[in-house]
Amino acid sequence: MGNSELAFIKAVAAMSPSHAPGLIRGIGDDCAVLSRDGDQVLLITTDTLVADVHFNLAWHGPYLLGRKAAAVNISDIAAMGGKPRYALLSAALNDALAEQGLEEFMAGFTAMLGEHDVVLIGGDTVAAPQPVFNVTLLGEMAAGQVRYRSLARLGDEVWVSGFLGRAAAGLALCEKSDQLSDRFAELVSAHLDPEPRVALGRLLAACDQVHAMMDLSDGLATDLAHICRASGVGADVDGRRLPLSATLKEAARYLQCEASQWALSGGEDYELLFTTAAGTGTELAERVSRELGLTLSRVGRITADNEVFLTEADGGRRCISFQGYEHHLRPAADSGRRPPDKADL
């Protein structure tokens, strides 16, 4: 992250009050939280996708780009346990997204919204040198069930859903598109068409033993460090427990990369990362497998260390806090800073 981004975050945090009428939670989690009606709260999140920074139209066709623009915001609602409800879309367009592409983008965007019963309620469109999409997503849920990053407790188990590292591997494969193969379709799809874990988030938020929760957008190492910092705790990650798909391992051999590095530092998995009271996660995982067909993996535990440590297969242990995702794509006019997918506001 460059100095400008850090300065921005610092300035925003300094200028944002923690108390205001109707405000339950401001900056610092996946969504802001506002009181709504009775026990219900509104969750609000906003994300910007910039061409050549967050997506490359050369391989990210407009239909899937529309799906992803909706999915990454829906994922922020899922990350706190909410039900996504309303979306606003601002699109800055250039000739690279001409009429046909735009129709496909909108078809993909509204298809993803429709899968989660979200309705488009507003937005605007402007012209720009390169495409930029901003999505604001509003969700709702019961106030008592909102899951914050700050709720991890000493001794908690650390869990993740699905497989890790697939989106980062998929991006690496897209960047070598001359070497693409159908056998890696799972990974490319994870990068191009992520699936927000809304049903899982809602199920977990309804369980008392689930404490802290967020979505994995910047990689396990960085995102778990966010939970630890917010909760005033640390974590031990067991490197042998990282859920790596067979295809991911094959791609790692093919590209001569480390699969575990993608899993720890790769971004945009949009799986859920959460902690559970000690001894309670296994039964929950069985229920999730039965009801949602999703695999949960226990990857570590919460400690008093204040940092995230990784224990590797050979027993070595090293600090891995904040080793998160850095985009491979780079803005044309940028001097080399490689921003995370989204900063920690």
Add this chain to the structure above:
Amino acid sequence: MGNSELAFIKAVAAMSPSHAPGLIRGIGDDCAVLSRDGDQVLLITTDTLVADVHFNLAWHGPYLLGRKAAAVNISDIAAMGGKPRYALLSAALNDALAEQGLEEFMAGFTAMLGEHDVVLIGGDTVAAPQPVFNVTLLGEMAAGQVRYRSLARLGDEVWVSGFLGRAAAGLALCEKSDQLSDRFAELVSAHLDPEPRVALGRLLAACDQVHAMMDLSDGLATDLAHICRASGVGADVDGRRLPLSATLKEAARYLQCEASQWALSGGEDYELLFTTAAGTGTELAERVSRELGLTLSRVGRITADNEVFLTEADGGRRCISFQGYEHHLRPAADSGRRPPDKADL
């Protein structure tokens, strides 16, 4: 407006349901409206500002740019009569906005928020080839007082606040910066640092005789046509009644432009445009002058014509619907399309 923008708006409108739980108003006005608590509603609006399309850093310093990014969104809340409450900011930054400039932007942004008791509750930051700012603003008000574009009635008087055309003249002067002079400071300031009419909007929304309302972002001709189309009516504008400041007339002579054209087709005035029951506006204007020190001007009346007509000084009458603002700034990679400040979502 280019074909892409039109296609986008068409697609969005087609894909946006008018009915959903909790949704009072979706696309088609200055804000979307959601039910909140009891009789209270939430207003939501989002706008994107793109460098070299909506602002030019050569003359629009970061402090005033921050103020304007907040102001144009606050204006959308004011346009429906609401009280602005919460803001989210997404900033796509490049080296042109280095640390110092960014701090100044944030200082201006939060200063404008502070003037209207708005708190910053979230956002994100990314890198981009050129700066893009997206702001989402939430406001609140009593459900029964929300003023929509669709509420104009046959025989209504058409009113505007303040002076018209100043921001467009100010932009024209900035573009000829070698010819700038202190005597035009009023116009340059109207372009660089517009003032959202929040107090006025709230006062008007509390008056039963005020019917349709919106803010003037694309020029009187286009914005009044929006009201007419939404309400199924037409309007006659009296060209002799357009409120033109002495400085505007002087700038028109200086730049050899028509002051009335700026007033009709210039954008970004962020004054309020509204209709009142026949015979009731004058007393309201006196009250507004007394309580807020703001001048209101009756510029026309609502008719059954379905289009906006202008009666000129010589008695000539011509249709002026949708002759709105087109940005003078142009994106570098754009092939000549000049978008309106914001499309009609």
